[in-house]
Amino acid sequence: MSQTQAVEVVDLVKTYGQTRAVAGMSFGVATGTVTALLGPNGAGKTTTVEICEGFRRPDAGTVRVLGLDPVADGAALRPRVGVMLQSGGMYPGARAHEMLRLVAAHHASPLDPDLLLERVGLLGSAARTPFRRLSGGQQQRLSLAMAIVGRPELVFLDEPTAGLDVRARHDTWDLIEELRASGVTVVLTTHAMDEAERLADHVVIVNRGRVVAAGSPAELTKGGADGELRFRAPSGLDLSQLLAALPPGAQASERAGGHYVVRGTIDPPFLAAVTAWCAGNGVLPSDLRVEQRSLEDVFVELTGSELAP
């Protein structure tokens, strides 16, 4: 087992009755990185993560977490792995600070619960509020704090920013980046493209229990299909001439009189070729825009469906 892989999932299958929640998934998580499992509702993210946490047993395939088996070696893994469930997991009547203290008491050298509560914005009256009366976002932040209070080397965060307002979301992103900077390996799930793009070193796009693409955000948005370049210019330009000046495979079209769209693998030489052709023809393009693919575009392309926001 290589030390550089914190998590290795190979050909994982999990079926519930008729539902194939996970249908042959494989991916790896490099130590010290942030990996995002990105996919729509019901894609199998929670199932996969909970198999890695040892809560559920796979029907087929292998899962190694820190080189160990999540179920058989559970006792050895639990001190080293932090867990944030998608929901629940708290005594409804326990106050936030009691819950955090309880989990801290299970670990050898935990973070100071008060400092951590302050960090996730739960100091003061929220710390003394029973869990069931905390707002959804406060519950999420307590759950995150519980995942990291034991100073784990690997954390699984199941939708860490679901239900958070913009400010809390950014605070959580900062905290996750700080975890990575401190050497903690992070596996998180999300439906939010911008979150995966912003946080993750490695994104695993899942849909219907399968991995449909994986790579860094840059790799995912660069590779595969083409980008678009749009500009406005007088209508009636001879596009066959333009295409002759561009690398093979490029396409160009005019829409709605004077709105031009050029498709191709858009890199700096491609852009230079388009503008050089315009200059050579005495055309001044306006509104020139290069549209790079976002993860959202990648996702829509790969799955033919839109993600919920």
Added chain:
Amino acid sequence: MTATTQPAPAPPPARPALDLRPAPGAAPVGRMLAGQTRMELTLNLRHGESVLLTLLIPVGLLVFFSAVDVLPADGRDAVDFLVPGVLALAVMSTAFTGQAIATGFERRYGVLKRLGATPLPRWVLLAGKTLAVLAIMLIQAVLLCAVGLALGWDPRLPGVAAGIGWLLLLVVLGTAAFSGLGLLMAGTLRAEATLAAANGVYLLLLLVGGVVFPLTELPGWLRAVAEVLPTAALSKGLRSVLADGVGPGVGPVVVLACWAVAAVGLAARFFRWE
């Protein structure tokens, strides 16, 4: 520890920084057990309904039936009959009813699952619950005995050492039996079903458990059944020790031991954490 002999601590940084660098490890068992017990106790004493169940009902029964004096008490004060009975009831309501309901909802809310992801071993979780149950029973016993004494209770122990020995044996067996039954219920049924069943069983065992009136008042067939139920065995055993000043006899001890072994065994076998 004296502050003067210690080196001065480093001044705290301006903004309290969290040291997130990994430092994994399980806490010593003692610290986990203390934390778990404290949590269980805190929650138990915080919940209004469980205080009602575990404190007010036994005290209320004791006061009410002592005052109205409707019970056949073979020439002695009703309170001498009642105190052992309500002590048995207190063991049952704490170890069985309260624990079953609380644990059922902990399971439903994923608490047991979540705690299962920390280094806390399951046996420490259960030990913490048991310690909390014992502590609450101690509080109840002190309170019930005080109320009993105030009502004229005249305990007759078979000697102090023997009396305490027998009481401990009965309470330990009773706690094991009722905890096992409560956890078996909480670990296999849905939370709502546990809530209903635990309260139903509580009421039933209160009526046919020899708590507020003797089993001799029951029809013969029902009495035969009641004799082998854990509540009747516990109240009968406690009554022998506390009211008659003799040992509990073989019957109640064997009945309780059988229930304890069976209930703990079944709970260990069938309890589901999620």
